[in-house]
Structure formats: C-alpha cells, structure tokens
Amino acid sequence: xxxxxxxxxxxxxxxxxxxxxxxxxxxxxxxxxxxxxxxxxxxxxxxxxxxxxxxxxxxxxxxxxxxxxxxxxxxxxxxxxxxxxxxxxxxxxxxxxxxxxxxxxxxxxxxxxxxxxxxxxxxxxxxxxxxxxxxxxxxxxxxxxxxxxxxxxxxxxxxxxxxxxxxxxxxxxxxxxxxxxxxxxxxxxxxxxxxxxxxxxxxxxxxxxxxxxxxxxxxxxxxxxxxxxxxxxxxxxxxxxxxxxxxxxxxxxxxxxxxxxxxxxxxxxxxxxxxxxxxxxxxxxxxxxxxxxxxxxxxxxxxxxxxxxxxxxxxxxxxxxxxxxxxxxxxxxxxxxxxxxxxxxxxxxxxxxxxxxxxxxxxxxxxxxxxxxxxxxxxxxxxxxxxxxxxxxxxxxxxxxxxxxxxxxxxxxxxxxxxxxxxxxxxxxxxxxxxxxxxxxxxxxxxxxxxxxxxxxxxxxxxxxxxxxxxxxxxxxxxxxxxxxxxxxxxxxxxxxxxxxxx
Numbered sequence: 001x002x003x004x005x006x007x008x009x010x011x012x013x014x015x016x017x018x019x020x021x022x023x024x025x026x027x028x029x030x031x032x033x034x035x036x037x038x039x040x041x042x043x044x045x046x047x048x049x050x051x052x053x054x055x056x057x058x059x060x061x062x063x064x065x066x067x068x069x070x071x072x073x074x075x076x077x078x079x080x081x082x083x084x085x086x087x088x089x090x091x092x093x094x095x096x097x098x099x100x101x102x103x104x105x106x107x108x109x110x111x112x113x114x115x116x117x118x119x120x121x122x123x124x125x126x127x128x129x130x131x132x133x134x135x136x137x138x139x140x141x142x143x144x145x146x147x148x149x150x151x152x153x154x155x156x157x158x159x160x161x162x163x164x165x166x167x168x169x170x171x172x173x174x175x176x177x178x179x180x181x182x183x184x185x186x187x188x189x190x191x192x193x194x195x196x197x198x199x200x201x202x203x204x205x206x207x208x209x210x211x212x213x214x215x216x217x218x219x220x221x222x223x224x225x226x227x228x229x230x231x232x233x234x235x236x237x238x239x240x241x242x243x244x245x246x247x248x249x250x251x252x253x254x255x256x257x258x259x260x261x262x263x264x265x266x267x268x269x270x271x272x273x274x275x276x277x278x279x280x281x282x283x284x285x286x287x288x289x290x291x292x293x294x295x296x297x298x299x300x301x302x303x304x305x306x307x308x309x310x311x312x313x314x315x316x317x318x319x320x321x322x323x324x325x326x327x328x329x330x331x332x333x334x335x336x337x338x339x340x341x342x343x344x345x346x347x348x349x350x351x352x353x354x355x356x357x358x359x360x361x362x363x364x365x366x367x368x369x370x371x372x373x374x375x376x377x378x379x380x381x382x383x384x385x386x387x388x389x390x391x392x393x394x395x396x397x398x399x400x401x402x403x404x405x406x407x408x409x410x411x412x413x414x415x416x417x418x419x420x421x422x423x424x425x426x427x428x429x430x431x432x433x434x435x436x437x438x439x440x441x442x443x444x445x446x447x448x449x450x451x452x453x454x455x456x457x458x459x460x461x462x463x464x465x466x467x468x469x470x471x472x473x474x475x476x477x478x479x480x481x482x483x484x485x486x487x488x489x490x491x492x493x494x495x496x497x498x499x500x501x502x503x
Contacts, residue, residue: 122248125257132308139177214228325424
C-alpha cells in the first residue's frame, strides 16, 4: 500500500526540506517553499523512479537492454541482453553524427550542427520567438528528409500549422512535420515509441514545447513545479540518449532572466541556449551558455520578420547603427562572443547631482563593474566623480561581459566628464586592474581586423612601456598605454588631422 509523506520544495530552485522555512538555503529567497505530498510504494524503483517491473523503463542502460526500443549503442548489449563496458575504440565520435542546421548562425551556436542523441534546452522570455525559431528549424530539417515530432504543450495544432504556413511551409505538399498534442509523460513516451517503431534508420528530432507543461503520474506535484520539471526533463534526456534522436526542450525564464525550475535540469542536458531580444526591437540573439559539443559564449544574431527569423547582415557593426559621430560620452570597443567579434558603442553621461545621493543607472553592463571602474578613475586618474550622477548604456541593446571593454567604459566616462569627444575613428581596448595598469586583451588580431574592416584607423591598447611606440597593423595605427591616466590622455587628445573613417 502506498505511504504518503510530506516534503517542502522551493519554487525557485527546487531545494527540498522536511519542514517549512521562511528563507530558502539554496537561492536565499523568502517565502518560496510549497508543501507537497510524496507517495512511496513498495515496488522497487528503477531508473528515474519507474518501477523495475515495468517493461518499458526509460533509463539509458535499461532501455537498451530491454529490447523495447533500438539501442543507440547496440555494441554495449551482450549476448545475454545485459549491459557491458565498451572499449573506446569501438565508439564512434559524436562529430560524425551531426545533423545539418539552417541557418548557419544557429549551427555555429550548436557547435557546427545538431549531434544525434543530444538534448538542447532553449530558454527565453514570453513572446521573444522561441516557438518561431524551433518551427523554422523543424521545417528546414523536414526538407532534408529528417522527421520532426513537435510536442504541443502550450499551443493547439491549428496554431502551429498557421505559424508553419506563415513561414512558407505547405503541409499538403511537404511531409515529415508531425504534431503530438500530449503533456502526460507516460502517454507521450508510449506515443513516441510507437511513432519511431519500424523507422529506425531515418533521423528524427523531437521538440517539446514546453517542459513546464509536462507532468508525470510518478510525481505527486503540479505541472510546472521544480519536481515535475526535473523528473520530466531527466526522463526525456534519457529517452534521447537511448534512442539516438535529438530532443529540444523549451523552458520558461524567471523575472530575473534565469531558466525557471531547478538548476539540476541544466546539468542534465547537453546544450543550454538563451533566446534574447534586443530592447524590444526586431533583433534576436541566441546565446550558448553551455555546450558539450562546442564552445560556450557563441552568439547568433537574427532579425524577426513576417516570414520568420533571418540572419542579420553585417552583424559585427549591429550595435553601431545610428551612431551620429564624435560626441562627448561615447567610445567604441571590440568584444568577443565565442568566435564572433562585435563592435560595440559604450555611452556615458556624467552630470552634477541635484540630490543628496548620486544616481548610478547602468544598462548592458554589470552595475558593480561600473562602480569599480569609477573608483579607479578617481584614484588613479584624478577625476572627481563622487558627487556626480552616472549613467552608462550599451547602445543598441547589447550586453558586455568581456573584460576588454573596461578601458572603453572609462574613456566614455572621462569624455562625458571633460566634455571632450573621443575621435570617431578610434577604437579603445584594454583590461584595467585595480592599481591602474592597462593590460592587453586576448585575440587582439581578430578584433583589430574587424575594426579596420569598418573604417577605424586608430586603436588605443593596453601594454607595457616597451610597446609604447606607435605601430601599424591592417592599416590601423596602434598606440599602447600602460596606465589609466595615460590612456585617458591619449583617448581625449585633440588630433590635428581629420578623422579618417566612420563606422
């Protein structure tokens, strides 16, 4: 007979306690614990909580040995049907089993293609276009003779068809895009096994939109709770690795921008993608924050149009659009996102404070990072910012995490304070230390090459005293500065000749 016990789960991070607490020890949030009844049966539990008596277990090893579905690694199953260790030489590399992804922007974020049996978690704010992105990817796979099964948990099949037709898909002439409107996990797995039976040679991509709508009878919790998300996500991840068919999981985000549900779900999957907007405009960015088959930090820039998402031309200068010219409070730097280089304009406004406490408003950069750079400017360059309101923004809705932008942020602040513009054709690159030294940034050549391609003719870089002499590279004059004070003097000095280019 089933026994019931009570547990308390945090709605934010999934932390479990035996009693109610006011503050969660995991995420430090207040009043987030919810009471849930957990049923305990006398049956022995197998992988992911399924009963060991169940013929269709969902675990990776159990599913391969049971014979219910074709194993992704048949060489791991011995003559007696039991799992056994496999020598590494008998296992094929994952790079040889990548499915082609279009557009190429998304393929680069995924590491060059979609690996068979991989699990991808895609998160984003409501209305940013997650379903549009996955529908467009699914239609491109169908045209490559790759089957797509779209698990509709949030939308009706009619809505998905309407979106597919808007993206240029003709359901009456093209086949291979199937809709499965089911949110009950056990029923969903049974339907997927039946749909994939007898068609093992043809690759298939499964899209679950979204993981928050799925629920299992093995967990006594409401759909969307951390327990259900963790359980359903883990079972689908095991199903992908068991069958070799890639699975996309769509996830919601919290008001802070993080993926909703337990952090454990991000550890279960192979790739975590964030789908972001750009200040409410038509530009969308797909960012990889975890990728077992590629580099993290890769960024795809696309534009939302009436017929779907399309790659942005000249994405390297996307954040410079609308730049008017040399004005006080503006500086340009080159930042790296994975293998991509972007020219970004940092804007700053420094004005006398009219209130007792000066304001600090920052967009696109970490607030504490700006406060740190302001303190260095005051201490090492002799600029009085203590009684000033400071506003810093990354133009175009971008976001900067690259330490190579430190010197550009300081140059924009100094330019606004002194009311002296940085020349329009000057690029500023450098990482700043607490002692006021300016250091070189990584991958300098690709940054300078991108800036030179778009009209910049001068670069102020970090470096030691031995490299202070000006030199040229890719047609750009490079001037090095070893200290913050020297870098600010070089950035704000008036130049006799006319600026040679415009971004």
